[in-house]
Every structure is written in C-alpha cells, then in structure tokens.
Amino acid sequence: RGMQVINTVFGGSLYQDINVQYADKKPMCHSQNEERSVTTQTASVVTDSLLYSIVNCNTLPINSIHHQAVKRIADGFRAVAFADDGICEAIESLYYPILGVQWHPEHLSEADAAGEHFDNPHRKIFGWLVDEAKIFSRAKRIHHSSYVIDSHCDTPMFFHYPQVNIVENDKLWVDPADFGEKDEPPLLYEIKVDARKMRQGRVDAVFMVAYIPQSTPADETYGKADRLLNTIITQAKGSGNRISIATSYAELCNNKRNGIPTVFLGIENGCALAGNLDNIDYFYRLGVRYITLCHNGDNLLCDSAMQSLDTHNGLSEFGRQVVLKMNAVGMMVDVSHVGEKSFWDTVALSTKPIIASHSCCKALRNHPRNLTDEQIRAIARSGGVVQICLYKHFLADTDVATVADAVRHIKHVVELVGVDYVGIGSDFDGGGEIAGATSENQLINITKALIKEGFD
Template sequence: MKSLKALICYLITATCLSCSPSATNSEDYQNLSEEERFELAKQIAHNTIIVDGHVDLPYRMRVERATQQQEILNVADRTEGGDFDYPRSKEGGLDAPFMSIYIPARHQETGGAKMLADSLIQMTKSIAITWPEKFAMAYSPKDIQHNFEKGMISLPLGMENGAPIEGDIENLKYFYDQGIRYITLTHGKDNQIGDSSYDTTYIHDGLSEFGVLVVKEMNRLGIMVDISHVSDATFYDVMETSKVPVIASHSSARHFTPGFERNMDDEMIKKLGENGGVIMINFGGSFIDQSFDEKNNKVNEHIVNWLAENGFERNDPEAEAYIEKYVKENNPFPSVEKVADHIDHVRSLAGIGHIGLGSDFDGVGDTLPIGLKDVSMYPNLIAELLKRGYSIEDIEKICYQNIFRVWNKVIEFSEAN
C-alpha cells in the first residue's frame, strides 16, 4: 500500500498550500477548495483498501439470470442496471465488497434455504473463475490485502439470514468450509436462531436456545456474528453470549430514524463499541433519513396519477422526460451528507474505532442518496469526511482497519479454541 501521508502532502503542496513533510492534519483538508478536496478523496479511495460490509450482487445476479436468461451477469464490464460492476468499483476504489448470500425469510416456511445459499455461493465463485484477472475470492483480511496489492477486487462472503443452517448446528461448519465469514442471524422474520427487528411476534424474546448454540459455534469456527436485522432483545442476548466482537454489516443510527428498529439505538451502539464491534453504515434512504419514505411516496403517487391522467406508460419518451424533471424538482433523496451525519453520531457515541461502511448496494433499490448512487461514488463520502475534519487515519479505520481488527480477533479466538 502506498504512503497516503506522503501522497496527500504532495498533492496539498501542489495546490500551493503550506505543508511540511509530516503535515497531515485535518486543517489542511478543510482549507482546500471542494475540487481539490475531491481530488484528494479520490487518491485516498484508490490507495486505501475499502471494504463494504454488504453488497447484494449475488441475488441480483440470480434475478437477472432468470429474467434475461443469461448464465452469469457480466460484471467484469459496465452494466446498465444495478449498483455494482468492475469498472465502477475501480472508479470508486472499492476493493472488498462482502457478497451477500441473501435468503428471503419465506424459505423458512417453504424450505430450500440451504439449497438457495449453495446456489448463490457458487454463482459468486463463478465470478472469480470467469474473470480471474479482475476478481478473487477472499476468506481473511490477509487474502484481501494480497488481492489489493495485485489490483484485484476481493469477494468475501457473508450470509444474510441464518435460515440455511436449517436447525442443524453441523451446517455452520459446512458453510464455513464454503467460505462464509459472517452470518446475519435473522432477516425479515423470526427464525430458529432468534427474533427479527422486522417481525412483531418475538417468539423467542431474543436468541433461542438453539441461537445461543449457533453464536457459540460461530465463535469457535471463526465466523463473524452479524446483528443487522435482529431485534433489540436478540442483540443484547448476542452481547452476553459472544466471546468476540460482533458486527452490524449494514445498519445505521436509530437516532435519525426514531421507531425504526432495524437501525441501532444509542445504547446499542455504545454497547457494540464496548464489545469492540463495528457498525457498518447502511446508505439506503429509509435508513439514513426519517422523512425519505414519506417524500418518496408522494413523488411516486404523483407520477402514477400523472401517467394515468395523460395515458402514458412509464417508459414512453414523454413520460421519462417528465418524470426526470419532476423528480429533480421534487427531489426526495437524502444526500451524502446524511451518511456522514450517521458516521459523526456513531463516533460521538462509540469512537472512531467502531465505524465501517455497509452500503447495501444492489439491495435497497432506488433509494440511495445523492452522491452515493453506486460503487463509483465512495470518494464523495470521503471528501465529505475530510471536509468535516476527519484525518487520513480516521478514514483508513472506517474503510477497512476497523472491520479487519474485528475479523482478525474472530480468527484468533477460533485458532485458540
């Protein structure tokens, strides 16, 4: 990895600002113009490992394979839809997106959760097999570091929803061997492991007895425990059970979204920090802005009514022009500043060592904020953090060092047990 301090000093000096060889304080960045600061942000993004805790590419590939009848989505080239592909990842400096092996909660009732997980894992591995010069699998921070030095994008695996365990503790070892390195314990419904933040039945009042065994076995195997999607009671049970730090792979601060249990409240964030864990901030509009859903619903309602009144289909040229103009004039989307607000808030509660990035790209649809619409735009967030006085060291912690620290602790515990 190149010396960011030396690089930033060089660039600041090139813009005629005073900078001694060791000057890397935040005042230098705040004194830059917006254009200069963005150029620095791009350099930081491209010279620092960026890990994203949650990208829903595998399920997107599954959907597009079914609708477009193609064996594998060509993410080695720029894609027309979606939020992730190789060219845009390189533009944004994304090096290690955790590929979400997403299992819809309905499979807890219909069956087939393990089979679907296997399919999505193999589909993800096929990316690295098909384009080995661009992508590589990664099963540890060392793998990511190695791939980064070779200029390749790593594809670590995280499973969203523990339903594929299917009540058999031995399946945890099976999925570890398949490459899964974190498991989000629940998703949209309570499951055999514990209660979900989106459900209201709370059948276990936290972790089930089986869920306690699952967390302990994940610790033993070296699989990170992910508490995104769990209920508050489940979270606190996990805190009591886990012997190592845990992560929230794609959650934000409930402070900005009162009543939205899917995000973490202040006490939970503090507890996560005391545990040594990391909350990886979700970029989705409803996660970062309480008013987004209401504003977005009003815009969509107007567009539906306008289309009906004027006899247009949404993809008619006249309709597309009108929709683009109307959305621009009545923009419901939050901005990149909102994501930075969540980072600020977590830092004030738990400290800089407990923040990461968990965008939920390809998972939150058309709700992403202005300035963070796809994986090419991480420099916009870095520029905003520089503007707010974050140091290079702070940004490196957010981008990869914090999640590497947790992951390595999980590995160390597993190796010792």
C-alpha cells in the same frame, strides 16, 4: 455551451434559438458585439445556492455570448441565476459538486487595477473548482493508502437474470414482481456493484451476501444460499483476475497490491442453516465470513427487529448454539435486523466481536431497524463495528436521503465511540441508494464529504 451540455446529458431541454422560441418573453440580446471581457448584463443569483456561497453576491455583472439557453431543468438540478428577461444563467446539482454557468467567467477573471483578484467573483468560481479537485485528489490518496471495504451488498439477488455478473454489467430490464413489488411496470436497472464500479470508486472489497427471504420454504433455504454463493465463486474464478474471492486479511492485502478488487462472502438470514449447526462449518469452508442472524421476521435463531411475533423472546436455544459455533470457527456474528432482546442476548453470549453490517442510528432516525446509542456502545465494547447503511428510510424521514445524511450518522457513531468503530455497509442492490452515492463507483463521494467535515 458547457451548462447546456450538462443540462442535456442529465435529461433537461434547451431553447434552440432564444429569439424564436422565447420571443413572446421579449428576450434581451444574448449575443453581445462587445469584447468578451466586457459585461453587458446582470445575473440575479439565488441566495441559498452553491453559486451564491462562491461569489458572495446576489447580482453579478456578466457577459453574454449565446443564442441557445436552458429550458427545462434536468432532474436533480436547479436554476440558480437568471438574466433580467428570465433566461437561466446558471444551474447546479442538488447532490453533486456540479455547477454550470451560461456566461464566460474565464474572460472576466482578470486582476483589478491594483493587481488584486481575490474579490473577483468570476475568479472565485475557478477557485471553487480547484478546491473540489484538491478534495477529490485527497480522497483518492486516502483510498489508495487504506483498505476500503463495503460490508454489505445484495448483488446476488439479481443472479436469476443470466446476464448479471460480478465483473461488469450493462443496464437490464427487471420485473419488480421478481422482488415482491406487485403491479409495478418493468424498469431499466443498472447493477450497483461489480468489479468495474469498484475500481471506479476505488473500493478494495465488498461483502456480497446470499440473501434468503424469510418467505423461502424451509427445505429450500440451504440450497438457495449454496447456489448463490457458488455462483459468486464461479464468476470470480472465471473473471481472469478482474475480481477475486478472499477469505482473510492476508488475501485482501495481496489482492490490493495486485490491483484486484476483492469479494468476501456473507449470508443474510440464518435460516440458510436449515436448523443444522454443521452447515456453519460447510459455509465457512466455502468462504463465508459472516452470517446475519435473521432478516425481516423471526426465524429459528432469533426474533427480528421487523415483523416479529416475539417467537423466542430473543435468541432461541438453536440461536445460542449458532452464535457459539460461529465464534468457534471464526465467523463474524452480524446483528443487523435482529430485535433488541435478540441483540442483547447475542452481546451477552458472544465471546468475539459482533458487527452490524448495515445499520443506522436510532437517535437520528427512529426506525425499528436502527441501533440505539447503548447498542452502538455495546458493539464498540465488543471490538466490533457499526457499518452505516445507505438505505434512505434508515437515514432520514424524507423523500430523498443524501450523502449528508450518511455523514450525520457516521459522525454520530464517531462522537459516541470513536472513529475505529464505524464504516459503511451500502446495501447496494438490496435497496441501498442515496443521492450522491447511488452505486459502488460513487462511494468515494462519502469520503469527500467526510474530508469537508474535517476527517482526514
């Protein structure tokens, strides 16, 4: 019943009794009297499926011992094998390594008369499962021996819901109007980043940012950032060491040794400085380790990649002072969201490495928020990194972006400048979410996909 359970758990439905509910289709006998090692039916396999790539045949002799069957296929799955009467005999996930078959391959996996089993298609299904387990095991070892950091998440955006915290969350009802989405009904939402999900995904650290919308009144930007950052700090201090704030590499190392997920602090949108350079010192002492110079729309620092009016023709004079001050105190300059002229002004001015905390490659997806190849090379020359964003509109011009799309962008950066200059800035809880990696506990799926591409 494994396939039926998979389909039901993910929201599909079943025929409770084939002979009753499928009677008008004149069903075959799906409860054979023969031994389970005897094949009594044939399944037709869809040729562009994962199952076909495993068994390497489009018709497969099977046994049949069931009176229920999959009816409506769960979202995110597809039917990939059928009996002669149309009953679904196999389903697979579109985005995860999940495969369910209705027959019992464990009884059809014996070696042939010569003692060989390499060409037994049923045995190959178990071989695929073992290979997937080996890849997952390898991914876990990589995460254990490395420092795995997600450089951008927007979880504090949800702090106006009092139950939201950085340790562990239940699903909650949210009003899209709270985030500027009008005429949308409330939705049941699951916070994508917290300590529990970080442990599940074997992620050592995340940069949680205080995001300040460009529409925030100028006299409220500093206070809003301060409140959000202090909420993160207060929650971490009250977590009983279930999560910890860090301000340095040494503190990250110590947290990892002790099995404690780490939060670094950031600010998204330099308007949080409220035009005062001294606020850089304050935020640095508070623990902030990068500021994204702007968001969507020009601010006092620079022109944006989105909704720009070319207010400053790049960095403003105040923006130049900000970059130099950030260099002086040891705070990273983040150029995600900045316009191209602002970008090149920053590159020319900064004496320290610059980062793009959550951006993608314009060569693969022509979006104004994405970076050109020359920009990527410039970041690498500075000693900085390009952190690939898991926002579907930056990754692909399709309705659904997947882990494969994220891997394409990662590989593009690697091919341009090398593996040392690329990472992941998920943008979880700020719009980031792709099929196959929808939250922090699934970030390891990107590692698995990279292993399959030859990274090790």
